[in-house]
Amino acid sequence: MVANFPKLSYSSIALIVGNLAPIIGVLFFEWQLFPLILLYWIENVVIGVFNAFKMLTCSGSESVIQRIFMTLFFSVHYGMFCFGHGTFVVDLFGGDLDSMPAALQIITQNGMQLALIALVASHGFSFLQNFLIRGEFRQMSVSEVMFLPYKRIIVLHVFIIFGGMALQTFGVTQIGLIFLAVVKIGADLMAHKIEHKKSDVM
Numbered sequence: 001m002v003a004n005f006p007k008l009s010y011s012s013i014a015l016i017v018g019n020l021a022p023i024i025g026v027l028f029f030e031w032q033l034f035p036l037i038l039l040y041w042i043e044n045v046v047i048g049v050f051n052a053f054k055m056l057t058c059s060g061s062e063s064v065i066q067r068i069f070m071t072l073f074f075s076v077h078y079g080m081f082c083f084g085h086g087t088f089v090v091d092l093f094g095g096d097l098d099s100m101p102a103a104l105q106i107i108t109q110n111g112m113q114l115a116l117i118a119l120v121a122s123h124g125f126s127f128l129q130n131f132l133i134r135g136e137f138r139q140m141s142v143s144e145v146m147f148l149p150y151k152r153i154i155v156l157h158v159f160i161i162f163g164g165m166a167l168q169t170f171g172v173t174q175i176g177l178i179f180l181a182v183v184k185i186g187a188d189l190m191a192h193k194i195e196h197k198k199s200d201v202m
Helices: 010-029 033-057 064-093 100-109 113-133 142-146 148-170 174-195
Strands: none
Touching (some): 010 113, 010 174, 033 113, 033 142, 033 174, 064 148, 100 113
């Protein structure tokens, strides 16, 4: 009997392709644990930026002024959330980091620019494909969209943080880092499915 695998959407395929860059980096460029997790943390900021665009473009019952106000509120609150999350990541996994420019400098020093661009592109494609073209913007209110990134980060970074802690405990190896990146892809697909449940997107 041949197993029936779920059909993946174009955005899911883009997500997987975007997440292959860190695996290549670990395999061929000796990326280490802290820069890798830092890359995933910066991805949270990218998700927040696209979510702000979603809030501004969704066609709920809110007025334009309400959308702008809620988007500004989200930007401040989510920014504080990401700052707290980033501080926790730095304290837990080590590193010298005090600002976003410093985080981007670490990404540049480790040659991770293309990996970051790939992750940005995958989220950009999902925004275009699912939210705009497939019409999710017609199905959701601004208040619904506002909470989407928090749900995604909780699902995603429980796997990443506990995986990183396990590597620190038992030793950071190339195989362990690749396994962490693969687990991240699985968690990302799960979060992606939850986020786009209304439009039945895998």
